[in-house]
Amino acid sequence: MLLDLGLQVVAPDLMGFGGTDAPHVQPDSGHLSTYSLKRASDDIAALASLLHVDRFILGGHDWGGAVVYRVALWHPERVTGIFSVCTPYNAPSKTFVSLDQVVQRAPQFGYQKHLAGPEVEAEIKGKVQLRRFLNGMYGARTATKESLFDPKIGINFRVLPELGKSKLLTDEEMVYYVDEYDRHGMHGTLNWVSHRPLRLSPALLSS
Template sequence: MSALEAMMPPVQKASVNGVELAYYEVGPRGQGVPIIFCHGFPELAFSWRHQLKACEAAGQWAIAPDQRGYGLSSKPDAVDAYDIDQLTADMAGLLDHLGVEKAIFCGHDWGGIVVWQMPLIHPDRVAGVIGLNTPFMPRAPADPIAIMRARFGPDMYIVWFQNPDEPEAVLGADTSRTMAFFMRKPAAQPVTVQPDASGSTFAFKDLLRNWDGVTGGDPLLTPDELAVFAEAFRAGSFFGPVSWYRNFTRTWERAETLPTRIDGLPCLMITAELDAVLPPSAADHMAGFIGDLETVMVAGSGHWTQQEKPDEVNALILGWLDRRFPT
């Protein structure tokens, strides 16, 4: 039995918004407000295995989908099929499939961008929002890819992802190695990200190519858990996941007509002390844009917080749900 089968509830499928989403569900369907867990890059619904288990034990209805392009869900072959309108419409469609009007959306990494956009694009489908590591980000004053290119250089991973084909080839050359490179705990000594030869920071392609398999933090996953991620990206490729990033400019253009604040919704922001990409300071501005916001920090955690510090994350989420959505 694989770790996916052993650690997750049975997979289900939903036809929504022109794609088929695989999802995993626990708790009493139809009772209370459900929580939808949205994963990031390069992850899966499997990333929420610890939270699903905790929700089930607490009697909380919870669902974690493989989002489009990932895992067992559909993988459209057009880049613009992965823009924010499609990603949020998938979540609204999942609610339709479940027969529910509103849900609490909890997102990590890229999933955090999706859940913070849900109340702006589909306000009638959102009961609350939980951001894990990823803060609410107001619309940038200019194209975010141009800003990142100027600030971090051409090989910064989000800028590099705009190139066709090469990112998929590099990441997909050895998915076990790629996932082992990403899925690590923070290094024992804080690492300052320095520019590479091109002048770029966060140049993951060069860091991955030159990685000795040992340097950096300790492995985050067991071999069986790592195999779930490696096999999923081996079978499904990185085109869909990387294409989420290829829509940054499109999403920025779309946001010109959207609200700029989130009011009337309870929101929770969970930061991670040692996240090098999304540090706690990245959330400092949020109180100016969200009317009902609580912010907490998980000490000692790197980027993969729900997998690295599951007990702490579970306690924060379930405690907040008990207070803000009592049964």
């Protein structure tokens, strides 16, 4: 659709996804800024400069949507317009709200506590498990209509081997996604949840 409008389109991945680097960092490593919104915003601006694009329209989905807003805040001279899918605007705040507090107010975000812990990364390894995981995340159900994902709880590993086939992905698309996630494993992807405190920390709000 965007190409039909005569626009040049660039679709970068967030750090940890696709062909990007996916540094393995732990919460106490001192290198958490790799997965911060500030770092991602600066990366987008640097990529635009590399492509000799002075100003651009920026869109994103989920965590990418959060990045879109921050690029507009930290690099306003580069942005002519933004759009975000499924991510509402959250203004920077010097008051940190923990994930526990978020879940207490909005239980549907309970799954983020599961993703932020060690269990999902430890369980979803290798192409077989990645295929099952992606299959379930794209809506596959068991014969008894059980799903893999519960927004209040997280991932139900028990049903992984019992899931049918997702109707949302073709075989070719599934192979592509499995290969992409298998490149670095789940660590980089899950860092966007597990390193949430850094993205909201006051130190980064003025940087």
